[in-house]
Amino acid sequence: MYKAILAAGICVLAMTSLTSAQEKKEIVVASEGAYPPFNSMDSNNKLQGFDIDITNALCEKMQVKCTIVAQDWDGMIPALLAKKFDAIVASMTITEERKKQIDFTDRYYRTPLSVAVPKDSKIKDTTTASMKGMSVGAQSSTTQAIHAEEVYGKAGAEAKLYPTQDEANADLANGRLDAVVSDKFVLVEWLKNAGKDCCKMLGDIEGTMSEAGIAIRKEDKDLKERFNKAIKDIVADGTYKKIQSKYFEFDIY
Amino acid sequence: MTFRDILGFVIDLDLLDRYGWRFLEGIGVTAQLVAISFTLGGALGLLLALARLSDKGPLRWLTGAYIYFFRGSPLLAQLFLLYYGLGSLRAFWTDLGLWWFFREAWSCALLAFTLNTAAYQAEIFRGAIRSVPRGQREAAAALGMHRAVTFAKVIFPQAMIVCLRPLGNELILMIKASAIASLVTIYDLMGVTKLAFSRSYDFELYLWAAVLYLLIVECIRRLWAVLERRLTRHLRAGDLPQPAQRNGLSRVTKTALKPNAQ
Numbered sequence: 001m002y003k004a005i006l007a008a009g010i011c012v013l014a015m016t017s018l019t020s021a022q023e024k025k026e027i028v029v030a031s032e033g034a035y036p037p038f039n040s041m042d043s044n045n046k047l048q049g050f051d052i053d054i055t056n057a058l059c060e061k062m063q064v065k066c067t068i069v070a071q072d073w074d075g076m077i078p079a080l081l082a083k084k085f086d087a088i089v090a091s092m093t094i095t096e097e098r099k100k101q102i103d104f105t106d107r108y109y110r111t112p113l114s115v116a117v118p119k120d121s122k123i124k125d126t127t128t129a130s131m132k133g134m135s136v137g138a139q140s141s142t143t144q145a146i147h148a149e150e151v152y153g154k155a156g157a158e159a160k161l162y163p164t165q166d167e168a169n170a171d172l173a174n175g176r177l178d179a180v181v182s183d184k185f186v187l188v189e190w191l192k193n194a195g196k197d198c199c200k201m202l203g204d205i206e207g208t209m210s211e212a213g214i215a216i217r218k219e220d221k222d223l224k225e226r227f228n229k230a231i232k233d234i235v236a237d238g239t240y241k242k243i244q245s246k247y248f249e250f251d252i253y
Numbered sequence: 254m255t256f257r258d259i260l261g262f263v264i265d266l267d268l269l270d271r272y273g274w275r276f277l278e279g280i281g282v283t284a285q286l287v288a289i290s291f292t293l294g295g296a297l298g299l300l301l302a303l304a305r306l307s308d309k310g311p312l313r314w315l316t317g318a319y320i321y322f323f324r325g326s327p328l329l330a331q332l333f334l335l336y337y338g339l340g341s342l343r344a345f346w347t348d349l350g351l352w353w354f355f356r357e358a359w360s361c362a363l364l365a366f367t368l369n370t371a372a373y374q375a376e377i378f379r380g381a382i383r384s385v386p387r388g389q390r391e392a393a394a395a396l397g398m399h400r401a402v403t404f405a406k407v408i409f410p411q412a413m414i415v416c417l418r419p420l421g422n423e424l425i426l427m428i429k430a431s432a433i434a435s436l437v438t439i440y441d442l443m444g445v446t447k448l449a450f451s452r453s454y455d456f457e458l459y460l461w462a463a464v465l466y467l468l469i470v471e472c473i474r475r476l477w478a479v480l481e482r483r484l485t486r487h488l489r490a491g492d493l494p495q496p497a498q499r500n501g502l503s504r505v506t507k508t509a510l511k512p513n514a515q
Contacts, residue, residue, distance in 0.1 A: 074447060077454055101454045137438075141451035160358070160438040161448065167337070171438075174341045176356055 027064055027223070028085035029055050030071040034164040037189040037247045038091040041070070053243045054108055054234075055089045058214075061230040061239075074141050074163060077101055080215060086223065088215035091183065093143045095210075103218045105227040107211035109252040113144050114184040115202040116172060116191060123179060126205045128155035134178035135160055137168040143210060144181040152181070165190075173198045181205070185252065265457055272449040272458070279445030280465060286359075286441060287431050290366035291424055297367065298374030305379050316375070323372035329433050332365040336437045362434040366427065373423050381416035382408060414484050421477040425470050442466065 031039040031051050039049040047068055059066035068089075071079055076088055080102060094104045115126045123130050131152040138148040140161035148159040162168040165182055169190050172180045180187070184204060191201055214227050234240045235253060244252060260266065304316040323331065339346075339355055346352040354360050385408050393403040435444030446462040 074451065078456075097452065140447065145451070162438060163436055170337055170341070174337075175343045175352075176340065176358075 025064055026067070027059070027087060028067045028069060029059075029087045029089050030069050030076065030079065030085040031055070031088070031090045032073050032076070032164075033070040034073070034166050035091055035186055036193075037185065038183075039089075050109075050243065050247050051089045051091055053246070054240075057234050057239050057243060058089075058227060058230040061233050062226050072163070073139065076141075077215070080217060083217075086216065086220065087227070090215075091186075091212045092215050093183075093210045094213040095143060098215070102215050103220070103224060104213035104215055105224055106231055107213050107253075108231055109212050110209060111183045111185055111212065111252065112204040112210070113147055113181055113208035114187050114204050115179050115181055116187045116195065116199050117179045117202045118172065118175065118198055119200050121178065121200075121202070123202060126203050128152060128157075131179065132156040134158070135176070136179045136181060137162060137171055137177040138181045139163070139165045139168055142182075143208075144183070147205065147208065148181050169195060185248065189247075264461070265455065268449070268453060268455060268457065271453075272445070275440070275445045275449065276442070276461065276465065279440060279442040280469070282439065283428065283431055283434075283441040283443075284469065286363060286366065286434060286439070287424070287428050290363050291370055291427055293363075293367045294370035295374050295420075297371035299378050301371060301375035302378035302382060305375060306382060320372045320375055323369050324376070328365065328369050328430050329436070331369055332362060332433060332437060335365045336361040358434075358437045358439050362437060362439055366431065366434075369430075370423060370427055374420065377416045377419045377423065378412070381412035381419075384415050385411045410484075414481075417477065417481055417484060421473065424473055428469055428473070429466065 031047055031049075033039055033041045033047050035049075035051075037049055039047060039051040042048045047070055052068060055066060055068060069085060071085070071088075071090075073090070076090065076092070077098065079085065080088055089108075091109075092098070092104075094107065098104070115123075117123050123134065128151055132155055134152075135158040136148045136152050137160045138144040140163060145159070145161050148157070148161070153159040160168075160171070160177065162171070165186060168177070168180050168182070171177045173195060179202065187201060191199060214231075216223050216227070234243075240253060257266065260269070301316050301319065304312045305320070307313060335355075336358065340361065343352060346355050354364075389407055389411070390403060393407050398407070431441060432443035434441045435447055438444075440448065442462055442465055446458050450456075450458045
């Protein structure tokens with residue numbers, strides 16, 4: 001018993017010293033797994049999607065061994081700060097508010113926010129005036145949640161926030177929500193699959209084009225540079241295009 | 254120095270200005286959600302307990318199955334079953350004219366919590382009712398009292414004394430369990446905390462939430478002490494106030510008066 005505890009203690013110590021090593025040969029990357037087509041779980045509970053393919057390509061370029069773990073969206077940034085992993089590749093939008101806590105690499109894709117509505121919806125467009133009195137859903141702790149709350153909410157809409165995008169989509173499909181705000185490509189993907197019978201795209205929200213970057217801790221300057229270089233490299237050598245064509249018919253970089 | 258300045262030593266005033274009101278609203282939502290579901294659950298639980306104690310087999314068996322299911326599966330699963338599972342049958346509920354109920358996250362959570370706590374409270378009531386000695390019932394029957402009157406006037410008041418503390422436990426557990434309502438878009442205390450945290454990433458907010466939950470539980474603890482004193486007042490009716498000079502005596506004197514008392 002005594003020895004087992006001692007051994008466990010040594011293991012923990014060994015692991016912490018490993019992650020704090022300067023020149024990392026192995027890094028742990030977190031993604032979410034509920035944001036198709038960027039990241040989702042396949043039938044074997046393994047992460048897949050654009051974010052995952054990009055991560056693997058980047059790790060290959062940086063010549064490090066990457067372990068990709070799934071983490072709930074709400075706890076993503078706190079867990080990064082607590083050194084549970086070294087980077088987040090989960091379609092995280094680069095925002096000033098997040099930059100106070102963590103650092104971002106250069107973007108690896110760009111997306112506007114869009115709105116999806118039921119097919120028989122009477123909402124005309126994505127302006128704030130049209131959303132008055134509507135219940136608008138979004139995933140919590142995201143840029144779209146802030147938009148739903150601060151922009152639509154202030155104009156008289158009821159913002160409802162969900163732990164995952166899937167749950168917001170489910171509530172749009174079963175009629176609890178009048179609209180859902182999310183990254184455009186996520187809604188496009190959903191409307192092609194599960195949401196194709198119930199819902200349609202209303203349109204992009206003007207002035208919301210934003211960049212998704214890889215989140216890392218502020219002190220990991222070196223890792224940031226290596227990621228930035230790797231992003232440039234995969235864009236330059238066509239790897240990015242190849243991955244992109246698996247998911248999208250247009251350029252999202 | 255104002256009260257605000259003193260408060261500033263303990264908590265972040267900027268956060269308080271931004272989210273203080275929302276936290277108060279969150280407490281209100283949590284309190285309402287738990288108070289309503291606990292009360293309705295109590296009424297349902299009492300009925301279930303009576304059915305569970307009935308001499309009719311099917312009734313016993315059905316309530317047994319209900320209690321088995323609701324105590325045996327996680328509240329979160331029950332809430333999701335109700336909210337997303339039953340919520341997806343929109344056409345069916347619209348036909349029945351019940352969609353307004355299942356549309357709202359609030360009523361779904363209320364229903365899930367009520368059904369869940371009813372199962373636990375049923376078992377508490379059942380145990381308490383069975384703890385009342387058989388002789389009480391026999392005595393009431395000998396006096397020619399109707400079964401309903403016997404229950405209302407003899408059995409139930411005595412059972413309440415037994416089940417008061419376990420019910421208090423259940424209420425406290427419900428308050429903490431109600432935090433999962435935040436997962437279905439309800440801005441209860443936990444929902445507000447998560448919202449505020451997602452903007453500020455300040456762990457202090459979770460500490461606020463913990464302290465606020467603690468305060469609610471403390472209020473209940475005190476309320477329960479009052480309730481217990483009231484329910485057991487007849488047991489203390491014979492107690493006379495302690496003679497005053499007894500307390501005034503020193504320990505040495507007491508030992509001298511009663512050498513064997515330790």
